[in-house]
Amino acid sequence: MAFREYKIGCMMFGFALSFSMFVTIYLPGIDISGMSSTKVALEKQLTYGWESGFNYYDPFLQGKDKPIKVVLSKDPRTGAAIDKTNAYVFKAGTHFPNGLTHDNILGENVQAVSTSKGRIGEASEEKGGVFLVRVDADDTPYIEFATATRGWNVDAVLKASDSQSLAGSGKTMFVREGCWWCHTLLPEQTQDWQTFGRPPLVGDFNGESPTTFGSDRKAPDLLHVGSRNSSREWMTMHFFNPRLVQPHSIMPRYDYLWGTKDSEGNTIDLKAWDVEYKAYAAGAEGSIYPPEVPIPASDSEARMLIDFVLNLK
Amino acid sequence: MLKYLMAKEENIPQGTAALFFGISSIAWFIIGTGIGSFNAAKLAFPDWYHGLYALQFGHMRQVHVHAVIFGWIGMAFAASMMYITPALGNTKLWSEKMGVWNCLLYNVGLCLALALLWSGVTSGREYSDHVWPIDLYIAFVMVVPWSLNVWMTILNRRTQGIYTTNWFFAACMFMTVIVFLVGNLPEFFHLTGLNEAYMTWWFAHNILGLLITPVAAAITYYIVPKITGNPLYSHRVGHLHFWSIVVFYSTPAAHHLMSSPLPEWLKSFASVEGVLILVPAVAYVCNILLTMQGKWSLFVSNIEIKFTITGVLLAIPLNMQGGFQQTRAINWYIHGTGWIVAHAHLALLGFSTFAEAASVYYGMQVLLRRKLYSASLANFHFWMLLIGFSLYWTSMTISGLIQGAAKIYEVPYVDVVIAEHPYMIVRWIGGTMVFFGNIIWMYNMVMTARCGNPIPAGRQPVEVAYTR
Numbered sequence: 001m002a003f004r005e006y007k008i009g010c011m012m013f014g015f016a017l018s019f020s021m022f023v024t025i026y027l028p029g030i031d032i033s034g035m036s037s038t039k040v041a042l043e044k045q046l047t048y049g050w051e052s053g054f055n056y057y058d059p060f061l062q063g064k065d066k067p068i069k070v071v072l073s074k075d076p077r078t079g080a081a082i083d084k085t086n087a088y089v090f091k092a093g094t095h096f097p098n099g100l101t102h103d104n105i106l107g108e109n110v111q112a113v114s115t116s117k118g119r120i121g122e123a124s125e126e127k128g129g130v131f132l133v134r135v136d137a138d139d140t141p142y143i144e145f146a147t148a149t150r151g152w153n154v155d156a157v158l159k160a161s162d163s164q165s166l167a168g169s170g171k172t173m174f175v176r177e178g179c180w181w182c183h184t185l186l187p188e189q190t191q192d193w194q195t196f197g198r199p200p201l202v203g204d205f206n207g208e209s210p211t212t213f214g215s216d217r218k219a220p221d222l223l224h225v226g227s228r229n230s231s232r233e234w235m236t237m238h239f240f241n242p243r244l245v246q247p248h249s250i251m252p253r254y255d256y257l258w259g260t261k262d263s264e265g266n267t268i269d270l271k272a273w274d275v276e277y278k279a280y281a282a283g284a285e286g287s288i289y290p291p292e293v294p295i296p297a298s299d300s301e302a303r304m305l306i307d308f309v310l311n312l313k
Numbered sequence: 314m315l316k317y318l319m320a321k322e323e324n325i326p327q328g329t330a331a332l333f334f335g336i337s338s339i340a341w342f343i344i345g346t347g348i349g350s351f352n353a354a355k356l357a358f359p360d361w362y363h364g365l366y367a368l369q370f371g372h373m374r375q376v377h378v379h380a381v382i383f384g385w386i387g388m389a390f391a392a393s394m395m396y397i398t399p400a401l402g403n404t405k406l407w408s409e410k411m412g413v414w415n416c417l418l419y420n421v422g423l424c425l426a427l428a429l430l431w432s433g434v435t436s437g438r439e440y441s442d443h444v445w446p447i448d449l450y451i452a453f454v455m456v457v458p459w460s461l462n463v464w465m466t467i468l469n470r471r472t473q474g475i476y477t478t479n480w481f482f483a484a485c486m487f488m489t490v491i492v493f494l495v496g497n498l499p500e501f502f503h504l505t506g507l508n509e510a511y512m513t514w515w516f517a518h519n520i521l522g523l524l525i526t527p528v529a530a531a532i533t534y535y536i537v538p539k540i541t542g543n544p545l546y547s548h549r550v551g552h553l554h555f556w557s558i559v560v561f562y563s564t565p566a567a568h569h570l571m572s573s574p575l576p577e578w579l580k581s582f583a584s585v586e587g588v589l590i591l592v593p594a595v596a597y598v599c600n601i602l603l604t605m606q607g608k609w610s611l612f613v614s615n616i617e618i619k620f621t622i623t624g625v626l627l628a629i630p631l632n633m634q635g636g637f638q639q640t641r642a643i644n645w646y647i648h649g650t651g652w653i654v655a656h657a658h659l660a661l662l663g664f665s666t667f668a669e670a671a672s673v674y675y676g677m678q679v680l681l682r683r684k685l686y687s688a689s690l691a692n693f694h695f696w697m698l699l700i701g702f703s704l705y706w707t708s709m710t711i712s713g714l715i716q717g718a719a720k721i722y723e724v725p726y727v728d729v730v731i732a733e734h735p736y737m738i739v740r741w742i743g744g745t746m747v748f749f750g751n752i753i754w755m756y757n758m759v760m761t762a763r764c765g766n767p768i769p770a771g772r773q774p775v776e777v778a779y780t781r
Contacts (some may be wrong), residue, residue, distance in 0.1 A: 006475070011519075013559060014483060020563040021495070023582075025513060028567070031576045032507045051503065053437035054444035061433055098505050105505065175437035178371025188572035188720070190645050197722045202574040207507040209499070210437035213510060213573065217649040217716070218356070220726040243360070248731050250359045256366045274363065 036107025037099060038203040039141035042133045045097035045207040046088035046143065047311065052171040053210045057095060061176035063304050065095055069311065070161035077151050079160075085132065087146060089157055090130035099207040100131075100143070106206065113142040121286025122148045130157045170308025173301055175212060177254065183222045184214035185312075197224035221249065226312045234307045240293045241277065257302040262294035317413045326397045328680035330412025330462075334392035335673045335680075337420055339755050341384025346748040348377040352742035354525050357734065367431070374519075375442045376693050382525070383423050386661065389669035390528050391419070392559030394463050394482050396676045397535050401479050402470025407462050415458045422450050436500050440517035445500040452493045460486035477551040481531030484559070488523040492516060511567065511575060518566035522590075526660060527558050529668040530597050536621045536671050537604050540775050541611055546603035554596040561589040568639035572648050580641075587639040594632030601625045615775060616691045617671040623699060631659045644682030646721065651733070652713025662702050662747065663767075664738065670754075671696070677758055678774040688755040688779035697750025704743030711734035 037045075049066045050057075057065040068089045074222040075082050075265050081228060090096065100106040100120055113136055114120045123129050129147035136142060158164070174180065187196040200223065205211050229235070239257070242249035258268050276291040296302035314333050354361055356371045362368070397408045406412055427445045429435075435442045445452065463482050467475060475483075487641045496516025499509040538545050540727055545551065567583035602625065605611075611618040634656050637643055648654065678685055685691060712733040719729040768777050 009480075011763055012556075016556070016559045017488065017491070017563065022561065024564050024566055025495070025512070027506060028511060028576060028579050031579070032511065035507075053500075057435065061435070098503065103653055122390055175435065176433035177369070178374060178433075178435075180437070181374045186573055186647060186649075188645075188648065189574070190572065191721055191723065195725070199572070200574055202507060202576075205510065205575070207505045209503065209509055210513075211510040212437055213508070213568070214569075215439055215649060216651075216654055218651075226437040246727060248727050250356055250737075252355070252359055252370050253363060271364075277539075 009100050011231070011260060032202070033104065034107075035203045035206065037105070037110050037141065037206040038201055039133060039135060040200070040204045041206040041208065042099065042106075042110070042141050042143055042244075043086075044204070045099045046131050046133065048097070048168050048171045048208060049090075050095035050097055051209050052168075052175050052212075058172065061172050063166070063172040064303065066166070066168030066172065067091075067094055068158070069165040069167055070157060071163050071165075072157065072160060073162050074160055075150075075152075076156040076160035083155070084162075087157055087161075088131045088133075089154055090125075090128045091154055092126060094125065096123070096125055097207045097210070097304050101125075106143075108202070110142055113140050114144075118142045118144040120145045125295040128154050130154060138158070152310060161288040165307045165311055166304040167308045167311035170304040170306070170311070173257070174308055175210065177257075177305070179222075179305075180212040180214040181216065182214070182218035182251070183220065184217045185211075185221070185223045186213040187221050187223055192221060194223040197227065222309065222312055224312060226310045230310060232306060235309055236296065239302060239306060241290075243281075244290055244293070254302065254305070257300065257305060258294060258296050259300045259302075261297055263297050264299075266294070268294050314417065317410070317635065318417065320410070322408065322410050323568070324562050325409040325413065327399070327409065328396055330406060330416055331392045331395035331676060332680050333413060333416040333570035334388050334395060334419075335677050336758065337383055337416060338388035338669075338673060339421070339751065339758060340394055341380055341388060343748065343751045343755060345377060345385050346744065346751055347379030347381060348373055348746045350741065350744040351378055353737070353744045357737040357741050357747070359781075371434055372431055375435065378440070379427060379430060379442065380423075380770060381661065383426070383455075386525055386665060387417065387455075389540050389673050390524075390532075391415070391459050391485055392676060393528075393532050393535075393669065393672040394459070394486075396680060397672075398463050398466045398479055398482055398618055401476045401535065402466055404466065404469055404471045404474055407465035407469060411458050412462055413443070415455070415462070419455045419459075422447070422455050434779055438499070438513040438516075440520065441497055441500070445497065448493070448497045448500060452490060452497075456486070456490055456493065460490060471769045475547060476534075477548065477555070478535040480555055481527050481534070485524050485528050485531070488563070489520070490560075492519040492523060493552075496520070507575065509575075511570065514569040515566040518569055519563055521660065522562040523558070527562075529665040532668050532672045533601055533621050533625055536617055536668075536675055537601055540615060540618055540675070540773075541605060541608035543604050543606065543608060546600050546606075548728070549655060550600045552594050553659075554593045554600065557589070557593040561586055561592060565590070565639065568644070571639065571641060573643045583639050584644075588636050591632060591636045594628065594636070596630075597612050598628055611775075616685065616688060616695070617675045617775075619692075620674065621694060624664050624671070627659060627663035627667065631656070633658065646717040647713055650713035650716035650720070651709040651736070652717065655709035655713060657701045658702065659706055659708070662698075663683070663706070667698070671692075675774065677761060678765070678768065680766065681762055682768045683761050684768055684774055684777045685779065686757050686760035686763075686765045687781040689781060690753055694750045694754045694757065697746045697753070701743045701746030701750060704746070705740050706743075708736040708739035708743065712740075 013294055031178055047069050070087050072085045122147045130152045132144040132146050134142055134144050187199045190198045236243045239254045241253045242251040255270055273291050280287040280290045352373050395412055396408055426443050436444050464485050466480050467483050499512045504604050565583040565587035567579045569586045715732050716729055
């Protein structure tokens with residue numbers, strides 16, 4: 001620092017950079033953090049759990065440490081019939097999303113109602129529990145800790161459920177397999193309404209991590225894909241080999257996510273399948289239909305990913 | 314390299330660290346563009362080599378990005394800084410030994426980081442894909458020692474003033490450390506929601522705008538006056554460039570998320586600030602092109618000037634795109650399309666790469682004291698890069714415009730995929746040309762080290778004739 005000018009220069013530099021960070025990080029941070037969670041954000045948090053990218057509890061992104069989303073049509077405690085209800089089951093030890101563990105994520109009103117009516121303050125990660133997303137008379141969405149409010153415990157809910165979705169683990173697959181390099185989860189505000197549906201709102205993201213918007217769309221937006229196409233059969237074929245249902249697709253095959261056994265315990269031979277498929281694709285004599293796509297086992301990664309995609313309503 | 318790791322500082326020849334960084338950068342350039350070409354083939358022919366699950370597109374895409382950014386561009390920068398900074402301070406590198414260690418640990422860290430990304434272990438954030446332990450390694454083992462070497466060399470300089478290039482080097486390394494640590498706060502502290510999404514793009518924007526483009530510019534501020542013998546056209550315009558980078562380039566991060574539900578004031582602010590990057594851009598390009606006065610024949614006859622000036626000329630469309638494509642009216646059309654991919658490659662493979670290639674070409678000759686082995690091979694490399702890049706840029710821009718039109722008119726997506734197919738093939742051909750050009754470069758550099766004509770003491774490489 002031989003010259004006085006450099007001292008002044010360094011001070012100016014420090015001032016400019018700090019001011020830039022004040023305007024571009026601190027001020028937007030206040031605005032964004034002040035937004036209340038929407039119902040969508042509550043559902044997403046309870047579906048995806050704490051973190052879907054790399055984390056200490058699932059370092060290799062295998063879909064561990066995730067809640068299970070179930071559909072109930074009877075009360076698991078009394079057995080009485082109820083309206084179809086989505087419940088989010090956190091087995092003991094599963095980490096809660098930030099909205100349940102930090103006071104500043106849900107937003108003031110949502111936090112207040114979730115605490116008073118929903119009794120989320122009584123929930124603990126060690127014991128686990130069952131959560132619901134509700135809307136009160138003032139249209140404020142809130143989280144209800146059903147284990148406290150209705151006595152629904154984890155095992156009873158899993159037993160009484162009509163169906164179970166591994167969408168939370170599926171989001172981990174979505175991140176790990178890089179689906180978001182081509183499929184955005186962000187219908188644009190100025191167009192996309194007709195084909196891809198409603199763009200997300202500011203409060204739709206509270207507590208979600210990572211958000212995996214995607215930036216480079218090489219394939220359809222998926223934010224509402226489950227509403228456009230809710231066929232599990234179609235999704236299964238499409239993930240196994242997209243060219244089976246869309247001949248012009250450039251999507252990679254995800255057949256390796258099926259693992260070694262299908263849902264009935266039969267060994268999956270991908271090489272043999274590929275030989276048959278090639279014969280079919282080449283129009284070989286006697287090969288009228290493509291080979292059967294195996295049904296993924298209930299704990300396979302393919303099942304998780306399909307559950308995730310179908311859950312994107 | 315290994316024998317210098319334990320050697321005493323005074324026994325390590327000057328320029329060793331820069332040489333190792335230089336040769337590593339070329340190797341990573343070959344790897345990075347090879348993977349890029351591979352990925353592009355996947356987009357044109359998805360079933361082409363089915364069965365190798367390790368080579369899934371979703372796993373390879375980010376490996377390409379980080380191999381070229383950290384491997385090629387990062388190491389070419391390190392090589393450049395480690396020979397240019399001491400030269401401009403009329404001194405030697407502060408610690409050659411730390412530089413050698415830095416290079417080794419940089420390579421080791423990058424291999425580890427890419428292996429993790431390859432296997433799908435990712436934070437799920439574009440450009441800050443690395444998991445947080447790797448982020449900390451990058452910041453404190455790869456970047457901080459490199460920065461220390463630059464800063465300490467400048468502090469220990471034996472000249473009175475500091476030349477433009479060195480302001481940029483010192484400031485950009487500082488900003489890189491800050492941006493890296495602040496931009497990864499969402500991972501360190503598990504910040505969530507839109508805050509996290511916005512910080513991801515704050516990081517991505519600033520790492521490009523405060524490291525990659527200004528350091529490439531700083532390199533050309535050195536190469537052009539050094540080889541032409543002309544003084545820099547204007548020191549003051551250099552000041553304008555520097556300060557407007559710090560003020561205008563560090564603020565428009567939100568323009569990457571124009572179609573997301575961020576606060577509207579933030580988007581408008583980012584959009585206006587985004588146009589203001591034309592200030593540093595125009596200042597810079599004018600300054601360099603005016604420095605060339607009277608020496609334009611070197612643009613044809615000298616390899617390093619050919620690369621540098623091509624890079625500077627590519628900075629013109631780059632900044633015109635960059636300034637205007639993020640305004641709402643244009644962003645509405647091209648956001649999230651191949652146009653952006655083309656633009657990103659114009660910045661990294663166009664402007665920045667050409668400047669760095671010039672710097673590595675020049676630095677290797679100076680450090681080895683050997684004239685470039687073959688001008689013909691270097692020209693071949695240049696044209697492979699330029700034609701390959703142009704094919705890539707043109708095809709991706711066209712496919713981006715197709716995508717944009719289809720987006721506005723809400724055409725079924727599969728029709729876009731069909732329409733883009735020919736451009737995906739051209740993109741793949743362009744990328745593959747760049748890859749093969751780089752292999753030739755590596756050969757040329759190895760041959761330069763082995764049997765390039767020696768440069769006599771006290772002479773510059775430009776004063777020695779090409780013989781092949």
